[in-house]
Amino acid sequence: AAKTRQCGSLLYHAQLDAGSQESLSLLSELRRAVENNELRLYLQPKIDLQRGKVIGAEALVRWQHPVRGLVPPMQFIPFAEQTGFIRVLSAWVLAGSARFAREARDAGLTLRLSVNLSTRDLMDQELPAKIEAMLAPLEVAPGSLCLEITESAIMDDPERALSTLEHLHAMGFKLSIDDFGTGYSSLAYLKRLPVDELKIDKSFVMAMERDLDDARIVRSTIELAHNLGLSVVAEGLETAKAWAMLAQLGCDEGQGYFICKPMPQEQFVTWAKTWQPP
Ligand code: C2E
Ligand code: CA
Ligand code: CA
Ligand code: CA
Numbered sequence: 001a002a003k004t005r006q007c008g009s010l011l012y013h014a015q016l017d018a019g020s021q022e023s024l025s026l027l028s029e030l031r032r033a034v035e036n037n038e039l040r041l042y043l044q045p046k047i048d049l050q051r052g053k054v055i056g057a058e059a060l061v062r063w064q065h066p067v068r069g070l071v072p073p074m075q076f077i078p079f080a081e082q083t084g085f086i087r088v089l090s091a092w093v094l095a096g097s098a099r100f101a102r103e104a105r106d107a108g109l110t111l112r113l114s115v116n117l118s119t120r121d122l123m124d125q126e127l128p129a130k131i132e133a134m135l136a137p138l139e140v141a142p143g144s145l146c147l148e149i150t151e152s153a154i155m156d157d158p159e160r161a162l163s164t165l166e167h168l169h170a171m172g173f174k175l176s177i178d179d180f181g182t183g184y185s186s187l188a189y190l191k192r193l194p195v196d197e198l199k200i201d202k203s204f205v206m207a208m209e210r211d212l213d214d215a216r217i218v219r220s221t222i223e224l225a226h227n228l229g230l231s232v233v234a235e236g237l238e239t240a241k242a243w244a245m246l247a248q249l250g251c252d253e254g255q256g257y258f259i260c261k262p263m264p265q266e267q268f269v270t271w272a273k274t275w276q277p278p
Contacts (some may be wrong), residue, residue, distance in 0.1 A: 081118050154177075202236025
């Protein structure tokens with residue numbers, strides 16, 4: 001029990017010295033997780049708010065740990081980012097998402113899958129070629145994937161990130177800025193980045209019904225996105241009122257618990273085929 005508790009807090013803080021015993025054992029556990037098929041792909045629907053239609057899904061990883069149960073991503077993603085293991089994880093999520101896009105299409109559902117990428121992925125010059133090679137045998141077009149990147153991942157090394165993003169964009173992948181408004185990207189970069197979508201951070205969306213400033217930030221972000229020719233997604237859509245406000249403000253897409261929580265990928269096609277806009 002003591003060991004489990006210790007491991008639990010390790011996972012939670014994940015601020016480990018590289019090379020320490022704890023760090024090495026968590027890293028080997030993560031490697032084993034991939035080998036033993038312990039990772040799970042969860043999907044959360046993305047909805048066209050104007051038409052009330054399911055148009056895609058965000059891929060969110062979980063770890064089905066044999067002892068600890070279902071471990072949320074915040075308990076191992078930061079550690080994976082620090083150690084570089086995130087590249088293995090991202091490859092796993094990308095492959096699973098591409099396979100799912102193909103399966104869904106075969107089931108009569110055209111979806112765009114959004115995948116989260118980290119700084120380390122953007123620093124990998126081979127990434128575009130790796131993703132392309134993964135998609136080719138599945139006959140999935142790059143436009144079926146949207147890559148979500150945070151402002152801070154870009155600002156770690158803007159020139160290098162820009163070069164990877166330009167490459168990915170030229171290949172036809174859609175690019176989205178995640179958690180928009182919480183990082184410190186400058187508008188000058190926003191202008192230069194080849195992005196297609198802004199994703200308004202859930203902190204603003206969840207507060208906009210009671211806080212006028214948050215409502216103004218949401219409204220301004222929608223206007224900014226549209227003025228730059230970008231599509232805009234609101235995450236953290238938790239209520240019918242939020243949906244109505246966002247639709248009225250012209251927000252293109254929404255994602256949140258009001259529509260559905262992330263679900264195991266096996267459940268998604270049935271869910272999407274039976275879902276009715278409220
Ligand atoms: P994120 O990319 O901002 O993903 C959205 C998070 O908000 C998800 O948490 C989702 O379950 C949650 N969420 C969605 N709708 C609502 C809502 O209406 N209300 C509230 N309160 N929350 C909502 P999750 O799945 O726990 O993921 C947390 C974070 O972990 C993600 O934040 C992302 O930064 C990271 N993450 C998850 N999967 C991956 C992955 O495959 N790769 C990488 N690099 N990061 C991942
Ligand atoms: Ca995301
Ligand atoms: Ca987000
Ligand atoms: Ca986030």
